[in-house]
Amino acid sequence: MRAKERLVAVARCQLAGLLAVAGSAVGSLVVLALLLLPVGVGFWLLVPGATTLRSLSDRSRERATRWTGTRITPPEPYSGDHSWSRRRRAGAILAAEGFWRDLAWAWLEPWVGGFLVGVPLGFLWYGGFGALVQPFVWPLLGPDNWYAFVPVEDTPTMLAALVLGVVFMAAGLLLAPPILRLHGRWTRRLLSVPRRTEMVRRIAHLTDTRAEVLDVQAAELRRIERDLHDGAQARLVSLGLTLDSATRLLDSDPAAARKLLLEVAETSARALEDLRNLVHGIHPPVLADRGLGDAVRSLALDSFLDVGVDVRLSGRLPSPVESAAYFAVGELLANAAKHAAAREVAIVLDHDGGRLRVTVTDDGRGGADPAKGTGLRGLRRRLESFDGVLTLHSPPGGPTTATLEIPCALSSPKTSSC
Amino acid sequence: MRVVLAEDLFLLRDGLTRTLREHGCDVVASVDNGPSLLRALLEDEPDVAVVDVRLPPTYTDEGLQAALEARRRRPGLPVLVLSQYVDQLYANELLATGDGAVGYLLKDRVTDTAQFVDAVRRVAAGGTVMDPQVITKLLTRSQARGMIDSLTPRELDVLEMMAEGRSNVAIAATLHFSESAVAKHTANIFAKLRIAPSADDNRRVLAVLAYLKR
Numbered sequence: 001m002r003a004k005e006r007l008v009a010v011a012r013c014q015l016a017g018l019l020a021v022a023g024s025a026v027g028s029l030v031v032l033a034l035l036l037l038p039v040g041v042g043f044w045l046l047v048p049g050a051t052t053l054r055s056l057s058d059r060s061r062e063r064a065t066r067w068t069g070t071r072i073t074p075p076e077p078y079s080g081d082h083s084w085s086r087r088r089r090a091g092a093i094l095a096a097e098g099f100w101r102d103l104a105w106a107w108l109e110p111w112v113g114g115f116l117v118g119v120p121l122g123f124l125w126y127g128g129f130g131a132l133v134q135p136f137v138w139p140l141l142g143p144d145n146w147y148a149f150v151p152v153e154d155t156p157t158m159l160a161a162l163v164l165g166v167v168f169m170a171a172g173l174l175l176a177p178p179i180l181r182l183h184g185r186w187t188r189r190l191l192s193v194p195r196r197t198e199m200v201r202r203i204a205h206l207t208d209t210r211a212e213v214l215d216v217q218a219a220e221l222r223r224i225e226r227d228l229h230d231g232a233q234a235r236l237v238s239l240g241l242t243l244d245s246a247t248r249l250l251d252s253d254p255a256a257a258r259k260l261l262l263e264v265a266e267t268s269a270r271a272l273e274d275l276r277n278l279v280h281g282i283h284p285p286v287l288a289d290r291g292l293g294d295a296v297r298s299l300a301l302d303s304f305l306d307v308g309v310d311v312r313l314s315g316r317l318p319s320p321v322e323s324a325a326y327f328a329v330g331e332l333l334a335n336a337a338k339h340a341a342a343r344e345v346a347i348v349l350d351h352d353g354g355r356l357r358v359t360v361t362d363d364g365r366g367g368a369d370p371a372k373g374t375g376l377r378g379l380r381r382r383l384e385s386f387d388g389v390l391t392l393h394s395p396p397g398g399p400t401t402a403t404l405e406i407p408c409a410l411s412s413p414k415t416s417s418c
Numbered sequence: 419m420r421v422v423l424a425e426d427l428f429l430l431r432d433g434l435t436r437t438l439r440e441h442g443c444d445v446v447a448s449v450d451n452g453p454s455l456l457r458a459l460l461e462d463e464p465d466v467a468v469v470d471v472r473l474p475p476t477y478t479d480e481g482l483q484a485a486l487e488a489r490r491r492r493p494g495l496p497v498l499v500l501s502q503y504v505d506q507l508y509a510n511e512l513l514a515t516g517d518g519a520v521g522y523l524l525k526d527r528v529t530d531t532a533q534f535v536d537a538v539r540r541v542a543a544g545g546t547v548m549d550p551q552v553i554t555k556l557l558t559r560s561q562a563r564g565m566i567d568s569l570t571p572r573e574l575d576v577l578e579m580m581a582e583g584r585s586n587v588a589i590a591a592t593l594h595f596s597e598s599a600v601a602k603h604t605a606n607i608f609a610k611l612r613i614a615p616s617a618d619d620n621r622r623v624l625a626v627l628a629y630l631k632r
Contacts, residue, residue, distance in 0.1 A: 272526050276503055285503045289479040294507060301506040306563040
């Protein structure tokens with residue numbers, strides 16, 4: 001497993017090197033465009049050049065995140081579309097701070113990034129030559145053939161070079177993962193927007209989601225008020241009225257009074273039922289008692305589908321996160337049954353130290369699109385107030401995998417007092 | 419019959435104690451929290467325990483945990499668990515602690531005292547008692563999955579009551595059938611669902627529950 005990870009790291013170094021070369025090529029084109037701006041031709045070149053460069057740098061950001069977990073905040077996309085004049089679009093690009101950042105990256109990445117990833121690759125390739133190629137070709141290489149500091153002249157020196165080659169290859173494999181992490185940090189330094197911009201964006205996001213949370217909460221309170229008013233409260237009023245009639249009939253018509261009292265018993269049972277459903281909708285008791293894992297197991301038991309639940313959580317999550325994740329899973333399960341016509345569902349709950357990850361996979365017909373269904377859109381909005389994200393992979397024909405991630409801490413398991 | 423009662427709300431505890439005494443039960447201990455419940459279950463050697471799921475100090479499923487723990491240490495200790503809300507997960511956990519002598523009912527059911535005391539007696543005698551709401555959910559699920567399509571509406575009614583843990587006599591009385599008619603229906607149900615029939619009432623409940631939980 002570890003050896004496989006190292007090989008993957010080597011392949012990634014190779015890919016990063018190629019991307020650096022591509023970046024520098026596009027970077028040169030963009031500089032050419034800048035030089036040609038005074039004669040007008042530059043405007044033709046700048047827009048495609050800059051957008052290509054952006055797609056390359058975006059790829060580099062996304063790779064750094066995927067490979068090393070280094071989060072890199074991308075700049076705003078360039079403003080303007082095809083309806084804008086070329087000059088106006090070029091102006092917007094030149095005014096964008098992200099453009100100059102991309103350009104600096106295109107020029108520096110081949111030198112610094114390329115050098116970084118070149119170290120493990122160099123060791124590996126040179127080691128590979130010494131260990132795998134040279135043993136067969138050394139007689140053809142002439143009398144002045146050196147491998148590193150070993151003059152390869154006969155079989156013993158060839159074998160020494162072979163051992164050295166193996167050592168070099170091992171060094172390359174050993175170095176690849178840490179170098180890749182270093183490269184991720186370097187990429188972040190070059191390509192992430194400045195801290196200030198990140199903060200401004202964060203504040204705007206918080207303001208939005210805060211307003212949203214308040215709206216949702218107010219709507220929820222109104223719903224609870226309405227449910228109480230139309231449900232339990234109304235039943236209690238009718239209960240009082242029936243009891244009053246029964247009291248008056250008690251002497252004159254005991255049989256009728258008895259019938260009314262039976263009605264009272266039934267109404268009170270209904271009122272309890274209403275309250276129970278209401279409480280369950282606010283915060284399911286099993287969630288409060290046992291936490292997310294068992295609450296999802298309970299959902300699975302109630303579902304009409306075959307639901308497998310794999311809980312890999314070693315403790316409790318913050319209560320609002322548990323609640324949000326629970327209702328999200330409930331909605332995804334309902335979707336799988338209703339829209340996807342699925343039969344089997346697999347749910348995995350996992351926490352990687354920084355975030356809760358829930359994946360819900362069904363074997364239904366796929367083709368789910370958050371842009372179409374209000375349910376998924378609402379789900380995504382509700383998760384946003386936790387900085388949570390919902391990713392949906394649902395090709396036509398299925399299977400559908402929904403992954404939701406919510407950043408949160410995991411507290412140590414609660415110790416039972418009995 | 420010696421009963422241990424666990425309920426944290428004074429009014430309910432008082433009412434339940436009175437009801438049980440009126441029906442000739444001896445309430446040997448009535449406790450209001452999880453740790454004392456576990457102690458009472460293990461030390462007072464009751465014939466049956468009536469336990470509220472939610473108890474102090476944590477106000478989570480403390481009562482259920484104590485009941486499960488006591489049944490792990492004393493297999494077959496009869497426990498009837500009451501809850502404001504029934505959950506299939508808790509029902510399964512109770513059923514998993516051994517065959518029979520276990521019950522799980524909504525708290526509302528205590529208002530029908532005759533039925534409630536009957537349930538307590540059945541659990542004390544080693545029977546299995548499940549709340550109609552648990553069974554309704556199980557039946558709806560089985561229906562949606564096409565597991566009980568072959569049954570007639572009458573047979574479904576009988577199946578429902580069997581799963582709740584009722585005896586043939588009780589089923590006959592409720593559905594206004596003769597006992598032999600109920601016996602015929604149950605034989606049909608077992609044949610159609612391919613469940614091995616059993617003369618023992620409790621084995622029969624467990625077999626039906628196992629089928630519905632599939």
